[in-house]
Amino acid sequence: MGKTIKIGPFHPELEESVYFKLVADKNSIVQEVEIVNGFIHRGMESLVTNRNFMQNLILTERVCSLCSNNHPFTFVMAVEKIANIKVPSRAEALRVVADEIKRAASNLFNLAMLSHLTHSYELMKDTLETREYLQDLKETIWGNRMDMSVNLFTGVKYDLDAKKVVHILEKLNLAIPKIKELQKRFENDEIIKQRCVGVGILPTEKALEIGVTGPVARGSGINNDVRVKAPYSLYALRPELQPRTKPRNGCDVLSRAMARFDDIIEAVRIIKDLLSDLPRGKTYLEKRPHIPEGEAVVRTEAPRGELIYYLKTDGSQKPIRMRWKVPTYTNWEALKVMILGDKVENVTIILNSIDPCISCTER
Amino acid sequence: MNKLKPKLFRINTGSCNGCDVEFLATALVDKFQFHKLEVEIAEEISQANLLVITGPLTARSEPFLKSYINKLSEPYVVVGIGTCSITSGIFRDSYAINGPTDKVIDVDINISGCPPRPQSIAEGIAKGVAILNQKVQNVNISKQMDTILQGFEAPKSFRGKINLHANLCTACRTCETVCPSGAINITKIGDKYEHKVWHNTCCFCGNCVFFCPTGAIYNTNDFDTAKHQDEKYSDTNISYIKTDNCSSCNKRYKKPTTGLLKKAYINDDINKLNNNLCPECRKKENFTRMYL
Structure with missing residues (x-):
């Protein structure tokens, strides 16, 4: 006879509200899994059609605060595609700088949560302390620790002078050795090994079948990074910036964590490369451009994987339709493969390993 | 003097993650002085006496929040983190929002911000703990509270509470138009224009500052946003724009x-x-x- 276990919806180990109904056998092996969601549904698709484009710059940022730069980034790219606007190259560079900083910070937070769930107290503290370098940086350069409010149609809202560039490089140079040290520690830590190696297996064939993206795919030996497969913005103009990460083949929780570390190191490399040779010119063309009638689909690589925006406008001040396909939408399906046949105590670790962004998915 | 050990339980009622992430950073990073408060994280809602709520309260989580509240035992304190939990903020007009939180439960402390700085969150929790002790000792709760945690500073560039140079403002309503959360309101009163910013629904995005044609509206780096519930509607910045x-x-x-x-x-x-x-x-x- 199976034992039914309920986790959630509000639980100290769950960062966001979600409800698991598990059926486990005598040995606490999960036999059935049902995931109940919808707790974070805020009616975003309706809200964006009731706000004008300038308001939507901020509203899209609040879809999810962990990838809060990628949403407006993709949104402005869709608008620019409709209005046929060419963005100054300095603005493109500044967008990518902001994007990669967010990517590094978001992945570091996920890794901190992983060490939190495995009760590796020291490791978690050090990961969060390392993340603080990036958080402080975001606060001093952009003014907020999470929502940077960077993107604008035709460009960006901020600019970097020589002093700020030096400041960013100084902070990054402090953070890089710490990140590399952390990666070694995660790889060799006994508790992490015990809890993460061979846990939450997602075989490569299954990963392809479900269509997972981002670090989850890279942990299962597939590299479908949008920045490489369908480069956009500056990644298209300067291919040497594209991330050179190699996928990991472990297919387990640790491989996904390592894929995240690879992403962080590449993100920092991209920022350093860009800042050493920042294009000159304008940071934006006009504050409030006219947005004509049209439709556009744009995809980018968010910290969690592929993000797709569909936008339809009719020449008025408000969009008439906006649709998202967020990375967690596909990665979520993989959870059922990962959790089935694993232990009940591992469920929260496995959930964390896809870095779920439920607020993106349920909107 | 009897003291109660504060046991904290966090409920996410539909937040965008920001407040939850920053709350965890506050609780786990030493520089935010959270450890000084000696707050314990409760495993079960029934043990908790310090309830932390984030998010605008979605329709889906409302019944669950109510059932969790029923499991609480007196005395307890409720701290709302983030603009969403105070006024539903940027999501206010949505069909899927039943918030804000104070429709369902009596909130004691509100921490405005999108997300608030960890320093503000720590300060808000400190005030929550102080109120909890007052409730245990059955003394009257003071509405005005001094800053408890000292030594926090914000960089100059921090986007904090909005202020206005009234002499530069032309009441053109650009800020009202671009504000995503409806925090700014300009009304004509007599022969003056009243420019009002409600900090508890402001999402501190700086959109108004960027789009303002004359540079009249600006962000201060003031992050003192942990306030008592009684100040929910009065924590505003009001300026008057003269006519000639x-x-x-x-x-x-x-x-x-x-x-x-x-x-x-x-x-x-x-x-x-x-x-x-x-x-x-x-x-x-x-x-x-x-x-x-």
Whole structure:
């Protein structure tokens, strides 16, 4: 006879509200899994059609605060595609700088949560302390620790002078050795090994079948990074910036964590490369451009994987339709493969390993 | 003196993650002084006496929140983190939102911010703990509370509470238009314009600052946002924008500011402009000067 276990919806180990109904056998092996969601549904698709484009710059940022730069980034790219606007190259560079900083910070937070769930107290503290370098940086350069409010149609809202560039490089140079040290520690830590190696297996064939993206795919030996497969913005103009990460083949929780570390190191490399040779010119063309009638689909690589925006406008001040396909939408399906046949105590670790962004998915 | 050990339980009622992430950072990073408060994280809601709520309260989580609240035992304190939990903020007009939180439960402390700085969160929790102790000892709860945690500073560039240079503002309503959460309101009262910013629904995005044509509205780096529930509606920034008398018809009108005139007349000396006339009189005056 199976034992039914309920986790959630509000639980100290769950960062966001979600409800698991598990059926486990005598040995606490999960036999059935049902995931109940919808707790974070805020009616975003309706809200964006009731706000004008300038308001939507901020509203899209609040879809999810962990990838809060990628949403407006993709949104402005869709608008620019409709209005046929060419963005100054300095603005493109500044967008990518902001994007990669967010990517590094978001992945570091996920890794901190992983060490939190495995009760590796020291490791978690050090990961969060390392993340603080990036958080402080975001606060001093952009003014907020999470929502940077960077993107604008035709460009960006901020600019970097020589002093700020030096400041960013100084902070990054402090953070890089710490990140590399952390990666070694995660790889060799006994508790992490015990809890993460061979846990939450997602075989490569299954990963392809479900269509997972981002670090989850890279942990299962597939590299479908949008920045490489369908480069956009500056990644298209300067291919040497594209991330050179190699996928990991472990297919387990640790491989996904390592894929995240690879992403962080590449993100920092991209920022350093860009800042050493920042294009000159304008940071934006006009504050409030006219947005004509049209439709556009744009995809980018968010910290969690592929993000797709569909936008339809009719020449008025408000969009008439906006649709998202967020990375967690596909990665979520993989959870059922990962959790089935694993232990009940591992469920929260496995959930964390896809870095779920439920607020993106349920909107 | 009997003291209760504060046991904290966090409930996410539909937040965008920001407040939850920053709450965890506050709780786990030493520099935010959270450990000084000796707060324990409760495993079960029934043990908790310090309830932390984030998010705008979605329709889906409302019944669950209610059932969790029923499991609480007195005395307890409720701290709302983030603009969403106070006023539902940017998501207020949505069909899927049943919030804000104070419709369902009596909130004690509100921490405004999107997300609030960890320093503000720590301060808010500290105030929550103070109120909890007051409730245990059955003393009257003081509405005005001093800052408890000391030594926090914000960088100059931090986007904090909004303020206005009233002499630069032309009441053009750009800030009202671009504000995503409806925090700014300009109304005409008598012969003045009242410019009101409600900090508890502001999402501190700086959109108004960026789009303002005259540079009148600005972010201060003030992050003192952990306030008692009684101050929910009074924590505002109100400025008055003066109007002038037209020198010809004596009607009240809003004179363009020097900032705006400098933008319009890049190559001219704006002191020589005939700028004491209302728009109608100026039209007449200019027509007479140029064509008659």
